[in-house]
Amino acid sequence: MRSNRITLRGASAMFTVLALAPAPAFAQSAAPEALEEVVVTAEKRETNLQDTPVAVTAVTGETLRALGVSTLEDLQVFTPGVTITNDSMAIVNIRGIGTSAFGVATDPSSTVHYDGVYIPRPTTSYQDMFDVERIELLRGPQGVLFGRNSAGGTLNITSRAPTSELEGILSATVGNYSRRTFSGSVSGPLGERIRGRLTVLKNDRDGIYDNPKTGEKYQDIDRFAARATLAIDLAENFDLTLRADFGRDRETGYPSIRQSYPADLARAGATIPRGEDELILDTRPRNNVENGGVSATATYVTAPVTLKSITAYRGSTVDQVLDVDATDLFLRNITLYERSRSFTQELQLSNNEPDRLEWIVGAFYLREKARDQLQILEPARALGLPESNVTNALAAYGQATFRLTDRLRLTGGARYSYEEKDFAYRVLSGGVDVGGEAAKASWRAWTPKVGIQYDVSEDVMAYASITRGFKSGGFQLGDGRPFRPEYIWSYEGGVKSMFWDRRVRANLSVFYYDYTDLQVVEYINGVATTTNAGKATLKGGELEVTVRPVHGLDLNATAAYLDAEYDRFFDNGVSLAGNTLPNAPRWNFTGAAQYRWEFVDGHSLTLRGDIAWRDRVQFKPNNLRQFSGEPYTLLNARATFATAGDVWEVAVFGRNLTDERYATYKTVGTNATGVSNPALPLAVYGEPRQYGVQLVRRF
Numbered sequence: 001m002r003s004n005r006i007t008l009r010g011a012s013a014m015f016t017v018l019a020l021a022p023a024p025a026f027a028q029s030a031a032p033e034a035l036e037e038v039v040v041t042a043e044k045r046e047t048n049l050q051d052t053p054v055a056v057t058a059v060t061g062e063t064l065r066a067l068g069v070s071t072l073e074d075l076q077v078f079t080p081g082v083t084i085t086n087d088s089m090a091i092v093n094i095r096g097i098g099t100s101a102f103g104v105a106t107d108p109s110s111t112v113h114y115d116g117v118y119i120p121r122p123t124t125s126y127q128d129m130f131d132v133e134r135i136e137l138l139r140g141p142q143g144v145l146f147g148r149n150s151a152g153g154t155l156n157i158t159s160r161a162p163t164s165e166l167e168g169i170l171s172a173t174v175g176n177y178s179r180r181t182f183s184g185s186v187s188g189p190l191g192e193r194i195r196g197r198l199t200v201l202k203n204d205r206d207g208i209y210d211n212p213k214t215g216e217k218y219q220d221i222d223r224f225a226a227r228a229t230l231a232i233d234l235a236e237n238f239d240l241t242l243r244a245d246f247g248r249d250r251e252t253g254y255p256s257i258r259q260s261y262p263a264d265l266a267r268a269g270a271t272i273p274r275g276e277d278e279l280i281l282d283t284r285p286r287n288n289v290e291n292g293g294v295s296a297t298a299t300y301v302t303a304p305v306t307l308k309s310i311t312a313y314r315g316s317t318v319d320q321v322l323d324v325d326a327t328d329l330f331l332r333n334i335t336l337y338e339r340s341r342s343f344t345q346e347l348q349l350s351n352n353e354p355d356r357l358e359w360i361v362g363a364f365y366l367r368e369k370a371r372d373q374l375q376i377l378e379p380a381r382a383l384g385l386p387e388s389n390v391t392n393a394l395a396a397y398g399q400a401t402f403r404l405t406d407r408l409r410l411t412g413g414a415r416y417s418y419e420e421k422d423f424a425y426r427v428l429s430g431g432v433d434v435g436g437e438a439a440k441a442s443w444r445a446w447t448p449k450v451g452i453q454y455d456v457s458e459d460v461m462a463y464a465s466i467t468r469g470f471k472s473g474g475f476q477l478g479d480g481r482p483f484r485p486e487y488i489w490s491y492e493g494g495v496k497s498m499f500w501d502r503r504v505r506a507n508l509s510v511f512y513y514d515y516t517d518l519q520v521v522e523y524i525n526g527v528a529t530t531t532n533a534g535k536a537t538l539k540g541g542e543l544e545v546t547v548r549p550v551h552g553l554d555l556n557a558t559a560a561y562l563d564a565e566y567d568r569f570f571d572n573g574v575s576l577a578g579n580t581l582p583n584a585p586r587w588n589f590t591g592a593a594q595y596r597w598e599f600v601d602g603h604s605l606t607l608r609g610d611i612a613w614r615d616r617v618q619f620k621p622n623n624l625r626q627f628s629g630e631p632y633t634l635l636n637a638r639a640t641f642a643t644a645g646d647v648w649e650v651a652v653f654g655r656n657l658t659d660e661r662y663a664t665y666k667t668v669g670t671n672a673t674g675v676s677n678p679a680l681p682l683a684v685y686g687e688p689r690q691y692g693v694q695l696v697r698r699f
Contacts, residue, residue, distance in 0.1 A: 032551045034502035040136050041156065043399070044145050044360055045350055050496045053411065053453040053463035055081075055139040055509035057544065061132040061160065066594070066608050066638055068655045070129060070203070072112070072155070073664070073686075077612045077634055078590050080542040080560035081139050082153075083583040085664045085684070091122065094139055095511065096538050096564035096584030097152030097488070101521045101530050104338065104370035105389040105423045105475035109486070109519070110152035111142075115159055115243060117295050117312040118148055120368050120391075121340045130225060131185050131199040133160045139542070140511060141469025141490050143447030144399050144413040148364065151469035151488050159243075162195035162231045163187045168699050175692020178206040179221075193233040201225045207252060208688060209279035213271060213328065218279055222250045237301045246292035253287030255279060256667070256682035258326045259626065264672040270327040276661065281323040283333050291316035301352065308348040315341045318372075324670070326682055330379060331674035338372035359400035366393040374477055378674050384428030385478045392420045393472070399449065411451035411465070419443045419472035427478060437480035445470040445485065459498035466491055471519070476530040484532045489514040503548040510541035520569070520621055533621075534568030536581060556592040571621060579623045585615040602644025610636040619666040626681045632662035649696040659689040 038049035042056045049058055057079055059069075069075050072092070076084040083093040092098050092110040099109045102122065112119045129135070135157050142150035166188030173181040181204070187197040202224050207217025225247040232240045257279065261272045271280045293314030300307045318338040325331035343366070350360035373386040399413030419442060426436035451465035469488040476483065494509035515536040521529070540562035547555040564584035569576045580586075594608040613633045620627035635658055640651040662685065669680040 032503055032548050032553075035498070035505050035546060035548055040134075041158070042136055042138050044348060044362075050459075050461065050498060050505070050507075052496075053451055053461070053465065053494075055492065055494060055511070055542065057081075057137045057139075059135045059137075061134065064129065064132060064135065066640075067610060068636055068638070068653055072129070075129075075135065075137075075155075077614075078558075078592070078610060079137055080544065080558040080588065080590070081540075081562070082137055082155075083585065083617065085583065091583070091665075092152075092155065093583035094137070094153035095513070095540065096562055096581045097513075097515070097518075098583055099519055099521060101474075101476070101519065102336075103374075103475070103477050104340065104372050104387060105391075105421055106530065107149045107472060107474060109149065109471050111146065111148065111150045111154045113146065113154055113156045114245075115157070115295065116297065116310045116346070117293070117314070118344055118366065119314070120342050120366070121291075121316055121318075121338070121370070129157065130183060130201045131160050131197075131227060133158045139509070140492055141447075141467050141488050143467050143469045144397050144415045144449045145360070145362075147395055147397060147415040147417060147447055147470070148366065148393060149471045151471040151486060159227060159229070160185070160187070160197065160199075161241075162197040162229055164189060164195060170697045171694060173692055173694040175205075175690055177208065177690065178204075179690070179692055180204045190230075195231045197227075197229040199227045209255065209257075209277055211280055212274075212278060213280055214284075216252075216281075216284055218252045218255045218281075218285060220251055224248045239299045241297040241299075242294070243297075244292070244294045247290070249287060249289040251287045252285040253320065253322075254664075254684045255281070255285050256322070256324060256326050256669075256684055258669060259666075259681050259683055261327075262671070262680065265327060265329070268329060268672040270329050270672070279326070280328045281326065282328045282330050283321060283323045285323060286319065286321040288319040289316070304351060306348075306350050306352055308350075310344070310346045310348075312344045313342070314344075324682070325674065326669065329672070331670050331672075333377045335375040335377070336372065338370065340368060340370040342366060342368035342370075356403040357400060358403075359398070361398040362396070364393070364395040364397070366391065382428075382430050384431070385425060386428065387423065387425035387475075387477065389424075389475070390422040394418045407455040409453050411453070412449070414446060414448040417443075417445050417447065417470060417472075421472075421474060421482075423475040423480070423482075425475075425478055425480065439475065439480040439482065441473060441475075441482040443472045443485045445472075445487070459502065461496045462494070463496075464493040474519075474530070479529075483519060483530045484517050486518045486532070487516050505544075505546045507544045508541065511539065513538035520571075531571075533566060533576075534570075536564065536566050536569070538562065538564040538581070538584070540564075552596045552598065554592075554594045556590070558590045560588050562586055566621065569621065576621050576623075579621060580618045582618050582620060585617040587613075587615040589613045604642045604646075606638075606640045606642070608638045608640075610634075614662075619663075624678065626679070627666045629663040629666065632660050633658070634660055634662075645698075647698055649694075649698075651694045651696075652691070653694065654689070654691040656687060656689045657691075660686075661688070662686050 038058050040049050040058050042054045072084045076082050081095050085091045094110040108122045139153045146154045168186040170184045183201040185199040190196045205221035207220035209218040227245040230242040295312035298309045320336040322334045345365045348362040368391045371388040376383040395417045397415035401411045403409050422440045424438040427434050447468040447470050449467040453463035467490045471486045473482050473485045492511040496507045517532045520533045542560045544558045564581040566576050566579050590612045592610045596606040598604050617629045636655045638653040642649040663683040664686050665684040666681050668676050669682040671677045
């Protein structure tokens with residue numbers, strides 16, 4: 001049984017205190033107001049979500065806190081069209097497009113941006129999201145404006161900006177599994193023209209799994225993160241924002257769990273766990289990650305145009321140890337060391353207050369120097385694959401929207417991308433260098449976009465677009481032969497609407513993808529192999545609805561449908577045509593209800609519940625049932641009492657209240673002799689039931 005250090009009795013006591021406390025009088029019931037306007041930067045300028053002809057979901061920082069979202073993996077459960085798994089790195093799949101490939105000469109297919117800065121390494125994208133203003137999920141290939149490798153889409157994360165007045169917030173959370181989370185932010189003026197913001201986070205939790213032989217715990221949390229921001233008004237029309245961030249993880253990571261323990265393992269001397277919460281390993285897993293960076297965003301505004309420059313430098317180091325046989329026998333261990341240093345520069349020029357023509361042009365440059373070493377350790381094998389890579393990526397882009405009439409607008413854009421990778425690797429057998437290779441390759445692509453949008457009425461807008469997406473080729477571990485780029489043509493349409501005095505927001509998007517040369521990853525005896533599948537077709541849609549029927553009550557619902565199949569793909573001579581792409585569940589639904597009671601003395605009580613259901617998901621192109629995840633349902637709840645002006649806030653919360661055990665990734669395991677065996681899969685599981693109390697003080 002899972003170890004719950006803070007019992008449900010504590011949570012019940014908190015609810016009892018709230019229930020028995022003297023009940024303050026309710027404020028007079030007010031008429032339901034319209035839903036708030038949602039501002040996004042999906043087209044690299046601030047626009048109203050309802051006027052933006054892109055399939056985008058925007059989630060505010062307050063909503064993230066109410067949902068209990070702290071990492072990218074948490075976000076997927078309540079966002080349509082996205083699957084994010086953690087197999088020692090953040091694997092982001094948007095509408096079925098993503099990749100589990102790792103190595104310094106590979107790139108993600110669906111990307112992550114923090115404050116406009118591209119994050120090149122998926123091994124460092126999985127981190128706490130703290131002090132966030134807004135997260136935008138852009139579904140579909142972002143071939144023009146966010147073009148680098150955004151074949152599936154991008155997550156655009158915006159942190160909170162410094163404020164003109166002094167303010168701050170302190171937060172402390174305790175929960176089961178000895179969870180202890182402390183964070184603090186302070187923001188305000190540092191001079192007549194300077195504003196600053198500083199945020200610090202420390203997040204700790206005991207492990208989910210116990211090793212009864214050693215007393216160790218696995219799947220714990222030990223994270224520290226900090227971010228500092230300076231906003232400087234250099235002149236009336238010239239702003240400079242400087243950011244620095246740092247994060248450090250010292251954890252065991254998400255360990256692989258055996259689905260079964262055949263008799264030959266016991267005969268070989270393996271200790272068989274007695275329950276789901278036990279995991280007996282011969283090597284302690286390690287997931288040490290350090291990442292950080294600095295950036296400077298300069299914005300110069302004149303009457304006709306705005307010039308923006310985003311300059312960034314990022315670095316990361318990853319040190320991992322994985323016991324991939326998931327037993328206390330020494331059958332196969334894997335270590336990975338990765339070091340990356342990247343520099344990016346982006347320039348944007350856009351017009352201000354356009355009459356009929358709105359345009360933006362820009363240029364992007366990335367240089368990343370990285371190296372890594374994968375080691376596979378077995379009783380009769382010690383294989384090391386050190387490699388290095390230098391990536392140079394350049395792009396130029398432009399997009400314009402022309403207003404033909406008051407209601408009809410046409411959009412056209414294009415991006416030219418050039419990618420070059422200079423790769424080298426060695427092969428070490430038993431510590432002896434037995435060979436290697438150096439290779440260099442480059443790829444070029446044009447990715448155009450055309451679109452149309454029409455205002456059916458003041459509150460209803462319809463749009464359609466055709467976009468091409470591109471992801472560059474690369475080199476796989478221990479192989480100097482490059483794999484090809486992948487391309488996608490996206491045909492998309494949608495409707496964005498407001499009804500009932502703007503108390504209902506309903507947004508619908510439908511799409512059809514023609515996907516060619518998609519990069520597919522398979523693991524053979526611990527080594528990743530990337531090949532290009534011939535062709536795939538993806539089609540589906542998402543519906544998002546928000547309703548405010550009465551004052552204080554907000555209802556949300558989403559539905560996503562995805563049909564993603566290979567049209568042409570041969571794996572070792574076997575046709576996989578008709579199989580479902582990995583990480584592409586056919587259906588997922590979410591629902592949420594939140595009600596806020598306001599009292600005459602200014603205090604408030606907010607109750608919120610969230611439910612999410614996800615269909616069966618395949619984790620391998622072969623679609624074998626042992627490599628699929630069963631459908632599952634997650635239920636979250638939160639109750640928050642706040643004093644007048646939200647100065648003090650206390651909340652009790654529960655996540656995965658039904659303690660659903662669900663797989664987020666599955667792969668091939670080993671038999672008792674250490675040989676890979678597809679009949680013995682390994683799984684990575686999501687988080688179990690967690691609950692706790694949070695105290696917040698604002699000043």
